[in-house]
Amino acid sequence: QYQKVSRLPPGPVSLPLIGNLPQIIYYLYTTGGVVSTLDLFRKKYGNVFTLWVGPIPHVSIADYETSHEVFVKNANKYAEKFHAPVFREMRKDIGILTTNGDHWQEMRRFALFTFRNMGVGKDLMETRIMEELNARCADIDKAAVNGVTTTQAAEFFDLTVGSIINSILVGKRFEEHNKKDFLKIKEVMDASFETFSPFDMTMPVWILKNFFPRRFKKMLYGQESSKQFAAKEALRRIDDIKAGRYVIDENNFQDYTDAFLYKIQKDGEDKDYNVESLKTMILDLWITGQETTTTTLISGFNQLLLHPEFMEKARAELMEITGNGSRHLSLSDRPNTPYLNAVIGEIQRHASILNVNFWRWNNEPTYMGGHMVDSGALVTAQLSALHVNETVFEHPEKFDPERFIRDEKLLQKVIPFGLGKRACLGESLARSELYLVGSQTLKI
Numbered sequence: 194q195y196q197k198v199s200r201l202p203p204g205p206v207s208l209p210l211i212g213n214l215p216q217i218i219y220y221l222y223t224t225g226g227v228v229s230t231l232d233l234f235r236k237k238y239g240n241v242f243t244l245w246v247g248p249i250p251h252v253s254i255a256d257y258e259t260s261h262e263v264f265v266k267n268a269n270k271y272a273e274k275f276h277a278p279v280f281r282e283m284r285k286d287i288g289i290l291t292t293n294g295d296h297w298q299e300m301r302r303f304a305l306f307t308f309r310n311m312g313v314g315k316d317l318m319e320t321r322i323m324e325e326l327n328a329r330c331a332d333i334d335k336a337a338v339n340g341v342t343t344t345q346a347a348e349f350f351d352l353t354v355g356s357i358i359n360s361i362l363v364g365k366r367f368e369e370h371n372k373k374d375f376l377k378i379k380e381v382m383d384a385s386f387e388t389f390s391p392f393d394m395t396m397p398v399w400i401l402k403n404f405f406p407r408r409f410k411k412m413l414y415g416q417e418s419s420k421q422f423a424a425k426e427a428l429r430r431i432d433d434i435k436a437g438r439y440v441i442d443e444n445n446f447q448d449y450t451d452a453f454l455y456k457i458q459k460d461g462e463d464k465d466y467n468v469e470s471l472k473t474m475i476l477d478l479w480i481t482g483q484e485t486t487t488t489t490l491i492s493g494f495n496q497l498l499l500h501p502e503f504m505e506k507a508r509a510e511l512m513e514i515t516g517n518g519s520r521h522l523s524l525s526d527r528p529n530t531p532y533l534n535a536v537i538g539e540i541q542r543h544a545s546i547l548n549v550n551f552w553r554w555n556n557e558p559t560y561m562g563g564h565m566v567d568s569g570a571l572v573t574a575q576l577s578a579l580h581v582n583e584t585v586f587e588h589p590e591k592f593d594p595e596r597f598i599r600d601e602k603l604l605q606k607v608i609p610f611g612l613g614k615r616a617c618l619g620e621s622l623a624r625s626e627l628y629l630v631g632s633q634t635l636k637i
């Protein structure tokens with residue numbers, strides 16, 4: 194253990210087999226959370242530190258420069274993610290979230306290409322998002338009695354974001370009459386996530402299968418039913434195409450499902466493009482695109498309620514740029530709304546929605562931030578620890594958007610979507626949603 198440790202960045206004293214589990218559990222309990230525990234280790238051991246989770250060393254990088262050096266400059270070396278054995282078993286190495294290698298690359302390339310063609314991050318997507326918002330606000334207005342209306346912020350954001358992602362994937366938005374479909378997908382997915390514990394994520398599959406068969410079956414059932422619900426519309430479309438009720442317009446794909454099915458129609462089914470991978474991709478994009486964006490919006494909404502002084506300044510900027518609200522804000526306004534950009538940046542920094550980022554394999558001995566990192570270690574840019582690093586962000590606990598007005602370059606160091614080959618695929622969509630939905634909420 195001593196020899197292995199000498200080829201890794203510093204960290205607390207570790208024991209063979211159990212590694213640092215006792216310290217990690219102790220600090221999780223005494224500091225009250227994952228981010229505060231990571232922050233404590235960073236303060237003690239520096240911006241690049243090692244924690245042994247059982248027998249595997251995990252190296253966290255908590256500063257922007259080293260993260261950039263490792264994951265952007267050497268991007269090709271860090272495309273391979275670590276996936277819990279139970280996920281690989283259940284998802285059969287299909288999709289984008291829990292895969293590596295050729296299939297992952299093909300699915301990522303195709304999704305990015307399709308999103309781009311559908312105008313994600315550009316005018317076309319702006320129109321879709323604004324239409325969704327207008328329809329959602331009209332629903333609220335309709336429910337008003339004597340001009341007074343009450344709405345649940347969480348449900349508003351949930352339905353808006355859910356509708357946007359669902360219409361991109363399968364062409365259906367959620368309205369009053371099919372709201373229950375949305376709630377059902379969410380319920381099934383939440384229930385599926387609740388069946389997983391850190392124990393399941395670390396155990397070899399044969400142990401789960403043989404010693405915890407009921408638990409294993411429950412997890413499997415949760416996964417399958419989530420996939421089935423999320424992909425229900427896509428399956429219906431396949432039936433409609435077979436029955437001649439639906440024809441894909443190759444010059445105007447309505448959604449991701451159209452593009453995927455057209456690829457199958459044109460080239461036939463193969464190991465990457467088949468109905469099972471379409472279903473898994475819809476599930477993966479649903480999981481990654483829904484909760485992340487909604488959580489950020491809700492957190493931002495709460496921060497603005499707690500800090501009306503920032504809200505007022507952002508609103509004043511918004512009113513000025515849109516001629517007192519006579520037109521809606523457009524994505525092309527972004528360079529001219531520094532205050533709003535700073536507020537969104539601070540919301541994302543402060544929300545730290547991914548407490549622990551995904552781990553990548555380090556396949557050869559490499560120096561990171563001046564420390565040797567041996568092959569076989571797992572590494573990640575630990576976004577949550579980076580965003581509370583007081584050497585980068587002064588008084589990180591404070592919600593202070595004006596830190597980005599005082600130092601314009603600081604905003605680049607907020608990296609909520611990660612870096613490198615496995616960085617967020619939906620960054621462009623998410624940024625558009627935060628800007629447009631967020632600003633609309635400010636107007637209200």
Ligand code: HEM
Nearest residue numbers: 481482485486489551609610611612615616617618619623
């Ligand atoms: C505020 C909203 C969002 C945040 C903060 C966020 C953040 C992230 C982060 C930190 C990662 C992992 C990066 C890494 O491994 O270093 C990730 C991965 C991913 N995100 Fe997002 N995300 C958001 C919205 C979305 C949306 C809207 C979509 C798509 C519809 C999406 C799709 C994905 C996918 C598919 C991956 C896995 C990419 C791969 O492994 O190749 N995300 N996201």
